Amino acid sequence: EVQLVESGGGLVQPGRSLRLSCAASGFTFDDYAMHWVRQAPGKGLEWVSGISWNGGTIDYADSVKGRFTISRDNAKNSLYLQMNSLRAEDTALYYCAKDKSGSYTFDYWGQGTLVTVSS
Amino acid sequence: SSELTQDPAVSVALGQTVRITCLGDSLRTYYASWYQQKPGQAPVLVIYGRNNRPSGIPDRFSGSSSGNTASLTITGAQAEDEADYYCNSRDSSGNHVVFGGGTKLTVL
Numbered sequence: 617e618v619q620l621v622e623s624g625g626g627l628v629q630p631g632r633s634l635r636l637s638c639a640a641s642g643f644t645f646d647d648y649a650m651h652w653v654r655q656a657p658g659k660g661l662e663w664v665s666g667i668s669w670n671g672g673t674i675d676y677a678d679s680v681k682g683r684f685t686i687s688r689d690n691a692k693n694s695l696y697l698q699m700n701s702l703r704a705e706d707t708a709l710y711y712c713a714k715d716k717s718g719s720y721t722f723d724y725w726g727q728g729t730l731v732t733v734s735s
Numbered sequence: 736s737s738e739l740t741q742d743p744a745v746s747v748a749l750g751q752t753v754r755i756t757c758l759g760d761s762l763r764t765y766y767a768s769w770y771q772q773k774p775g776q777a778p779v780l781v782i783y784g785r786n787n788r789p790s791g792i793p794d795r796f797s798g799s800s801s802g803n804t805a806s807l808t809i810t811g812a813q814a815e816d817e818a819d820y821y822c823n824s825r826d827s828s829g830n831h832v833v834f835g836g837g838t839k840l841t842v843l
C-alpha cells in the first residue's frame with residue numbers, strides 16, 4: 617500500500633524558515649518524480665515544486681522560486697521542502713504527491729501538513 | 736491566475752449525467768488529469784491521459800478532450816460524487832504544472 621506522510625508544518629512568523637518532510641512507503645521511491653502541492657484555506661490546489669527521480673530536474677512555481685528548495689533522499693525514501701522567507705500568502709496545507717509516470721499526473725497524495733505564517 | 740479555467744459550480748440531479756469542463760491553451764498539447772476532493776480529505780486521481788481510470792474508480796467517470804477543452808463526465812451521478820473537482824496539466828511552456836480553479840459539484 618502506497619503511503620505518503622508529511623510532517624514539519626506549524627506556526628511560523630513572516631520571514632522565518634520551515635522544512636517539510638514526506639516519508640514514502642509502499643513503492644520504489646527512486647523510480648518516481650515527486651511533487652509538493654499546496655492548498656490555502658478555502659482555496660484551490662496550487663502546484664509548488666517537483667523533482668525528478670534522481671533530483672536531476674527540479675521545477676518551481678514562480679510564486680516560490682528563489683525562496684523554496686525541494687530535495688529528496690532516495691536512501692531514506694524521503695522528500696523535503698525547505699521554505700525560507702515565508703510570507704502570509706504561503707499559509708496552506710502542503711501535500712506531498714507521487715508522479716504517476718513523469719507526466720505530472722499525481723496518483724497518490726499524502727494527508728498534508730499545515731503551514732501557518734503569522735506574527 | 737490559473738491557465739486552466741473551470742466553472743466554479745455545477746449541479747446535477749441524482750442519477751443524471753454531468754460534464755465538468757476545463758479550458759486552456761496547453762490542453763491542445765497535453766492531456767488533463769482530474770482529481771476529486773471531498774471536504775477534509777486529500778485529492779484523489781479519477782481520470783488521467785486520454786481516458787484512463789485508476790484502479791477502484793467507478794466506470795461512471797470518464798474523460799475526453801477536444802481542442803483546448805478537457806471534460807470529465809459522470810454518467811449516473813451518485814450522492815457520494817458530491818465533491819470539488821480539479822483538472823491539471825502542464826502549462827503552455829510545458830515546464831510547470833497548473834491546476835484549474837476547481838468545480839464544486841452538487842448532487843441534488
